[in-house]
Amino acid sequence: MEDIFATFVKKHDYLVCIDSDGCAMDTMDIKHIRCFGPCMVDEWQLDAWRQPILDRWNEINLYSMTRGINRFKALAIALEEVHAQYTPIEGIEELKDWAEHAKELSNGALETILKEKDCPILAKALSWSKAVNASINKLPEEEKLPFKGVLEGISAAHEQADVAIVSSANLDAVLAEWEKHHLLQHTDIVCSQSAGSKAHCIAELLKKGYEKDHVLMLGDAPGDRDAAQKNGVLYYPILVRHEFESWTRFKDEALDKFLSGTYAGAYQDELLDAFVKNLS
Numbered sequence: 001m002e003d004i005f006a007t008f009v010k011k012h013d014y015l016v017c018i019d020s021d022g023c024a025m026d027t028m029d030i031k032h033i034r035c036f037g038p039c040m041v042d043e044w045q046l047d048a049w050r051q052p053i054l055d056r057w058n059e060i061n062l063y064s065m066t067r068g069i070n071r072f073k074a075l076a077i078a079l080e081e082v083h084a085q086y087t088p089i090e091g092i093e094e095l096k097d098w099a100e101h102a103k104e105l106s107n108g109a110l111e112t113i114l115k116e117k118d119c120p121i122l123a124k125a126l127s128w129s130k131a132v133n134a135s136i137n138k139l140p141e142e143e144k145l146p147f148k149g150v151l152e153g154i155s156a157a158h159e160q161a162d163v164a165i166v167s168s169a170n171l172d173a174v175l176a177e178w179e180k181h182h183l184l185q186h187t188d189i190v191c192s193q194s195a196g197s198k199a200h201c202i203a204e205l206l207k208k209g210y211e212k213d214h215v216l217m218l219g220d221a222p223g224d225r226d227a228a229q230k231n232g233v234l235y236y237p238i239l240v241r242h243e244f245e246s247w248t249r250f251k252d253e254a255l256d257k258f259l260s261g262t263y264a265g266a267y268q269d270e271l272l273d274a275f276v277k278n279l280s
Contacts, residue, residue: 008189010208014161014259016154017191017202017228019219020174021167022068023238024150024183028220030143032061035135036071040078043128049086056081063240065279068221071132072098072105075125091121098122107133146181147238149247156251158186160259165190166201166217166227198227206231216258218250225275234263237275 022028037057041050060066061074076092076099083089102109110126113119157163163186167174171192178184191201202217217228220238228235236254238246254271257263 004189004191004195005204005207008205008208010162010210011188012160012162013210013214015164015205015210015215016157016161016258017164017166017205017215017217017233018154018187019167019198019217019221019224019238020165020169020177022240023218023220023224024146024154024165025144025177026147026243027144027177028068029062030139031136032058034139035132036061036074039128039131039135040075043124043131044079044082044089046082046086049082053078053082053086063279065222065276067240067279068223070099070105071129072125073100075099075128089121091119094119095121095125141180144177146177146183147243147247149244149251151181151183151186153247153251153255154183154186157255158188162189163187164201164205165192166198167191168193168198198224199230202227202231202233206233213261213264216263222279225272234258234268235272237271237278239275239278242278 018024021031033054037054040057041047041053046053057074057078060077061069066074066077076096079089079092080096083092098113099105107126107129110122110129114123114126154163165174165178165187169192171190171194174190174192175184178187178190184190189205191205195201196204202215206212206215212232213234215231215233216236217224217233218236218238219225219228220240220243225235225237236250254263257267
């Protein structure tokens with residue numbers, strides 16, 4: 001893993017960690033709606049049931065408590081449902097077993113397995129994943145925009161706290177998107193896919209001397225909440241379909257509560273309840 005933490009210097013007593021896709025950047029919907037789901041339909045030739053399958057893919061990945069899960073876990077869930085409801089998917093149990101038990105779920109991990117054995121379902125999963133990446137790379141840059149209110153919220157936080165990007169996205173993509181929209185200048189460290197899991201990144205940042213109740217993670221998915229809770233730090237949810245309102249509330253209300261020590265407890269509990277209800 002890239003050791004970006006060695007050179008990071010703590011400047012404030014408070015730290016705000018921010019996820020990228022689906023939280024700061026309005027890129028999650030477009031990637032799933034235009035790339036992930038359609039590439040699955042094409043790879044497994046599911047065009048006869050295209051619309052209900054695409055609708056279900058989006059529900060799994062965008063509008064439920066499985067939002068933000070690993071692409072291969074989502075693929076296993078979606079194809080298992082296709083197998084049960086529409087048409088047989090050869091090898092579905094092998095895909096499910098790999099997605100559930102593998103130590104690493106990535107293109108590289110699949111390539112390693114496929115060098116050692118012939119497994120058609122995993123070969124198709126790799127082909128799908130590569131097609132997804134190619135499709136994402138073709139998305140127009142002008143459509144990869146931050147949510148309204150993000151710049152104002154991050155710049156307000158940066159006046160009184162250190163700001164870290166904590167994302168599972170590709171480093172180059174994060175840097176390009178945040179730089180283009182003048183967000184990067186309001187951050188102090190970029191923790192991306194290559195730096196490790198979100199929970200790992202928060203843990204490494206805590207080693208710089210922050211009190212746990214002085215660290216706030218902003219995210220849009222249960223995995224972001226879980227990474228915060230695993231480290232005992234605070235969590236602020238960006239609600240799906242209510243992103244502008246969430247960022248406005250962060251700047252106008254939540255940030256002050258965080259900095260004044262009144263965020264934990266009833267206020268955070270209210271936000272967490274709203275987060276779960278929004279995805280249920």
